[in-house]
Amino acid sequence: MEFEKSKKAFDEAKKYIPGGVNSPVRAFGSVDIAPIFIEKAKGSKIYDIDGNEYIDYICSWGPLILGHSNEKLVNGIEDEFKKGTSYGLPTQIETKMAKKIVDAYPSVEKVRMVNSGTEATMSALRLARAYTKKKKIIKFEGCYHGHSDGLLVKSGSGTLTYGIPTSPGVNSTVIEDTIVCEYNNIDSVKKAFQDSDDIAAVIVEPVAGNMGVVEAKKEFLEELRKVTKEYNSLLIFDEVITGFRLSYSGAQGIYDINPDLTCFGKIIGGGLPVGAYGGKAEIMDMIAPLGGVYQAGTLSGNPLAMYMGYNTLEILENNKDIYDDLQEKAKKLEKGLNEHIEKLNIDVTINRVKAMICIFMSQGPVDSYSQVMKSDTDKYAIFFKEMLKQGILLPPAQFEGLFLSTAHTDCDIEKTIDAAGEAFKVAFRK
Template sequence: MVNTSIKTTKSEEIFAAAQKLMPGGVSSPVRAFKSVGGQPIVFDRVEGAYIWDVDGNKYIDYVGTWGPAICGHAHPEVIAALHAALEKGTSFGAPSVLENVLAEMVIDAVPSIEMVRFVNSGTEACMAVLRLMRAFTGRDKIIKFEGCYHGHADMFLVKAGSGVATLGLPDSPGVPKSATSNTLTAPYNDLETVKALFEENPDEIAGVILEPVVGNAGFISPDAGFLEGLREITRDRGALLVFDEVMTGFRIAYGGAQERFGITPDLTTLGKIIGGGLPVGAYGGRKDIMSMIAPAGPVYQAGTLSGNPLAMTAGIKTLELLQKPGTYEALDRITKKLADGMLQVAKETGHAACGGQISGMFGFFFTEGPVHNYEDAKKADLIKFSRFYRGMLERGIYLAPSQFEAGFTSLAHTDADVEQTLAAAREVLMSVTSYQLPVTSD
């Protein structure tokens, strides 16, 4: 029997205080556990595949700070590099050679990128790339996919996934219709709707942006021919294809989804892993497009902390670690064992479930499936997921607190971690109907 005697008194006290200081008590919505009930645990420290909360409880972590911790939390080589960088200062607000080093690594790795601009977050990267798409094509409209999340900028909060889906928000108050009037949407994996939108808006669509593997509506893979079809459609109609690889970049392959699937977009956004756990984002692509960015061209975009020496240092060391032979084979093996095991446990305990994995990214839904898009994902049993989530947390397993989020493994996860996780899942799913959904504090 797995120990379920975890006490979270300090977490509860800290979160109660936080709710008086910050909206909802958090700095980002999904952290508040609104869709799974109860209160979030408050972290104290992380190392490898594990986290410890302020009450001293240890958990196996499958969130990995939402993706960046691909080498494991607080990797000693990354920490050592950061210590050395700290002695030189925390911010320059001026060029440093570290930007050149990381830029060369990104350009060498990602097929579409000939030039890159560093920013501070994935949201910022997507905002900038949208402006660039419009400037380069002279067109205003874009196509995004339902359930794909590209940050919280106004123009992207149309049928977005992730926290918007988790909280059940219709999009967001405060977003004027004028901000989203040029944003067209289509179901993911639906080429016919994309073609129809181009027919209905001739010479008006600047481009198509998408998560090549969806992680913000849960884990959803592209159907065979979908990415290839988008590449053909956009090329034929003079529009740009943009892969938002903030999640998938350097995670499902060293060169991201575009390397994995052999499809080269015109522009790419990156984040998470290239900062090694520090705040970072980037966008890049063809030289003729990127040369429009100021000061080389007329499209303005700037940032005081862009290219921060600490973020560059952590990113460089992380990418160096990922270049070691066997890295992605190891990620794929451990993640497949986890994902396949979870589906098998669900089947054996009588629960409908579907899901899968690619390299170090995975997910599952409590529904028969298959799940091809956000509408399919919404058929999942959210009450069952919330009960499953609480049961796993009580057994020391930390999953993303939303059915609509992908999970992540790291090079630090072991077979023993996976076996412990599957044993906990079996226990929970054998008794999940006896769980009561905890009441979320106001």
């Protein structure tokens, strides 16, 4: 498999873009190779500029639940382009989109559109502070909620990959208002509340998707709901990944827990840049222009993103068996991988929550940040490269989950399982 064009493209990109990429994980740094540059994609397949074809398990990091260039989804987008790409004024599609989200999530009475998951979480926390008149927030080790200053503390995804516990340029005064607790450890949360009466909110990924895939225990989430109510703080679910992916009503629909605020992204844009946050009307009405909490965005509710997002949700709403089908595909992949792991007797753990799945190069169980950090990133890098040679594109980082779509076929899954058997042998030199 040749990558010469990608290598040249990367060299050229590095002259003009920091690190040659516009998001760190795309640099393939943790798997120790130059990134592949993409030309096109269709269905479950993605093609690089060297002409190589891969079964894609990145799927744009989650938005493409219907696969690449789904015809039902993109049908009519040309007409929308012709009408106009951005107006800076209200459109009816924004209201239709908001209604879709409100109807799907019982905890959400009103929703505000933004342009990214980072904007959504940042704005939700500002709102929580204003509503509670408190300053501090609780987040959890390994949970990533975007790159706003106050949340870059023991976060997941790229910061785990590159070993950055925080970031230069983040003021210490901002970090002082962020309390970091242990995921799935309610006692650490209760202690934080006992130590401070100034906690505005707890923000959590109900299923962590940025330190690999780590499921929150139901009891942990239930206790978070209780303790936040007890101390008059808000509970914020970051469902940027899990929203409309675990189920049509996200993780909160599965766990039957209603947070005060929810953050969305990814799937609700159908592949275009998007974010949103929503919750109880009493809280949301504090946002300008009704209230004093200021938040604005020139491209918020962009008509093209709303069109793609609305079409995606329409398809999901009218075909809810999609979620069962995705879970069955994930189960099949999990079963096949585990058969190789048992046969080779290697330290690999497969975590799966519904259709979210992750490969950890470590002995299980993996249910916390400390367990995640025991993963062998060197072995994952070898495994990744061996899978790439066989036409399987996995996330180029140990601390990311695999994303399945409706376009992935049984044949894709079987080919992936077969390739994994050979890749495991090389990674563990069996």
